[in-house]
Amino acid sequence: MSDSIKKPSWKERLHEIIYEADTKEGKLFDVILLIAILASILLVMLESVKSFDNAHHSLLNIGEWIITILFSIEYILRVISIKKPSKYIFSFYGIIDFLSTVPMYLSLFFIGSQGLVALRALRLLRVFRILKLARYIGASNKLMLALKASRAKIAVFLFFVVIVCIILGTIMYMIEGEENGFTNIPVSIYWAIVTLTTVGFGDIAPQTPLGQLIASAIMILGYSIIAIPTGIVSSEMTKTDVDTNTQSCPSCLKETHKTNATFCYNCGSILN
């Protein structure tokens, strides 16, 4: 804001366009970037479809090069428009940007490095920055807050699920054995996870009556305990959403007051 008083340098202007989404140009840049990322993902997808690749190989190749050059220019602009380039280069997005651009150049000399382009999907996370001004980030922050608060409980739950799957998987291996598809303990644990999470591929399925009985128990367990993470997040969200507001006490700076509080619960001063 204070930049608007004295005329900003071209670096400052570039920084505003590339790194911020508050100005019209900044938003436009981000939208174009998002479209380019989506196009680049689509290109890689189509390339993997053999019949399509055989028919339109050169077209896909040209598209891939255009995208790569655009991404390279964007990368260079990002580096030069920031005061401390290392801050960007070694940031999460900086590394993602580099890794999703460089494989195409390497493919001039080596073959098979296109696999890395999957990283481009990670660039899609930038979409949240574009939506920065909208309520989406607010929603995302609330989600994050609720998830962070329930981190410990969910870790305990997941740990419990993994132990249960190891034990039940081993038991099923002993009951069903190799002849029914439970070829070894890791595969049986994999099957236990498939069953407990109610995915149920069906590539492996118990054949003996005892195995089916235990499988039934696993399924009912999985069907019931899904209530636990859900309950954790629900109660956390209800708390975050309903109980408290974001004002801080003018005297002691304590936050998370009840929405209908008139006095600070910590120091007793009147809240505004």
Add this chain to the structure above:
Amino acid sequence: MSDSIKKPSWKERLHEIIYEADTKEGKLFDVILLIAILASILLVMLESVKSFDNAHHSLLNIGEWIITILFSIEYILRVISIKKPSKYIFSFYGIIDFLSTVPMYLSLFFIGSQGLVALRALRLLRVFRILKLARYIGASNKLMLALKASRAKIAVFLFFVVIVCIILGTIMYMIEGEENGFTNIPVSIYWAIVTLTTVGFGDIAPQTPLGQLIASAIMILGYSIIAIPTGIVSSEMTKTDVDTNTQSCPSCLKETHKTNATFCYNCGSILN
């Protein structure tokens, strides 16, 4: 109500019967219409069952024509009984009604236009209008309110799910490869969605140990993050549902009174 003082014209009466469900005739009309819609859907379903169609083709054809003529009459009555016909014709229901009636006439000249009759299922949404007087609409409105309020959060969640599926699908394509059914990236992403949402068709299933390990991680992820939309809607509904409003007691300023409260539950003064 004020219409009952001076005698309503036949157009007004027709409008009351067709567009409203408050009078006995209006309710009867809507119930008959609903039965006709259900019959029309059943007809199309049976038509698609080859063995049944071969045995009773002419019967199905006659039924189809009866339904079509009834729907045509209904459509014309709707158009003439409204003051501004264009208001109905270009409304959601107007377009649905037209598209679900016209294909049968076209089939006199062309073949294969019966496919459009699937639109008839959309006409079933009218059932909510018939139930207008009952508490169902209230329930539906509350649902809509809660869903609208959680729209932004659910959009963020779905966006996250899609990005995760793109990344994990691509990784699984690189690990499992074509020989294990992961023929290309789009198919692998499809598989990732099938797995993360705990559907698990089993038409494609990982065969390599590493693939099964990642699949296990996807399943546990899917099993855990289903807690997020559930938590969002739960907390939203608890908020919407809690029988309290935001007015404050004129005497003691206490808030969160029950919506049907006449007196403050804290000090007993009369609420406005």
Add this chain to the structure above:
Amino acid sequence: MSDSIKKPSWKERLHEIIYEADTKEGKLFDVILLIAILASILLVMLESVKSFDNAHHSLLNIGEWIITILFSIEYILRVISIKKPSKYIFSFYGIIDFLSTVPMYLSLFFIGSQGLVALRALRLLRVFRILKLARYIGASNKLMLALKASRAKIAVFLFFVVIVCIILGTIMYMIEGEENGFTNIPVSIYWAIVTLTTVGFGDIAPQTPLGQLIASAIMILGYSIIAIPTGIVSSEMTKTDVDTNTQSCPSCLKETHKTNATFCYNCGSILN
């Protein structure tokens, strides 16, 4: 209770034992009955296992006759120990008891009526009566209350799910067609239900890219909207559980006061 003053007749004593679970004899009777019901279900199950039935047919037959005679005696006792026999005979349990006893007698003259014994499983619902004194019924009542309160919303939700499945099933039939297992519209709707509810048998699975895209959308939809019934019941239970207590106002008899209410929200009288 007043029966204990004057000596009860044998009919009254029998009634106490059979229909109530407050006395020691009544509890014993119910526990024995429950064991007999479980044994009868186990017998029918084992009978359906061909290999077991071939080996132990006469044993199963004898067990079946013992159970049948026990159930017959119980039925007769129930009829004679009640003042108005018709009240029992035409009640839910009366019909279940009759239907689960009679097939064995019919099987003397006809073959194949054993199928009806499945009704015996319904007799298991009696277990809740045995647990009457415990906290289980309280829990069950709270559940019922929450479910009753959310009946309308869940009806709207299920109706929505069915309409969505009809529409999506029809679309999938048009896209995938008979050659990919979507042989007719009813089967396609069945597949849509299998997919939306995240069951995913995999006996039918989309093969075309467009079909897989729509299937992905159905799965993500199903994965998200499961939040709706869950949210409904969660918020209802939170309300039932937390917000209100069961005392009624001494003046106006209004119930469901906030747990921290001092004054009746309806008439302003002081609550005790």
Add this chain to the structure above:
Amino acid sequence: MSDSIKKPSWKERLHEIIYEADTKEGKLFDVILLIAILASILLVMLESVKSFDNAHHSLLNIGEWIITILFSIEYILRVISIKKPSKYIFSFYGIIDFLSTVPMYLSLFFIGSQGLVALRALRLLRVFRILKLARYIGASNKLMLALKASRAKIAVFLFFVVIVCIILGTIMYMIEGEENGFTNIPVSIYWAIVTLTTVGFGDIAPQTPLGQLIASAIMILGYSIIAIPTGIVSSEMTKTDVDTNTQSCPSCLKETHKTNATFCYNCGSILN
């Protein structure tokens, strides 16, 4: 703490290291133990993978013996460092520790006792003790509290699910019959559980139109009633979690204060 005044005996020191995790040595011991347990589980898993076992049998055998000797030493140290050895030996962990160590010795004389090593997975539960100091145990306790409170309701729910599966399984057996994979009633009940819990292996799937109709109903039922355990746990957790206690303000008698509140949020008086 008081032990640090007079010098503790070596038994007391050993007890501190082995049974407690408050000192640096105690923590180190527990972390090393956890790694050993994980290694022992990994060994058993790899042993069950035939191709790996054939290639590295002697290596696995040596590893197994090292683990067994380490576990034996740990077991002996646990027994001698406690005042009442029987208290440990017959505790849950004591039995688990014994059973997960002894099979290897037995295998010198007998073959096939390795199966018992699955018990080692249970030893992983010790991880919670290592994390004792962290917030994980607090989270785990809260989870336990909420689950304990909802025990009765969940028991009623599970009982209901089992009865429904018995009834629906039997009905499906009668409708589909042996020729469609529903070979007997237990298998059909197994299928009903697979379907109701939305697992859906697909090894058995209904083929008749009526069977598919009932299957659809089961699926929609299972999709809806998952809301019940979720609702139970959610409401219980919201109750447990809500940061409020039951004390009332000495001035205004307002309740539902935040647990860390010093002043009443309504009138500002000091709470006790």
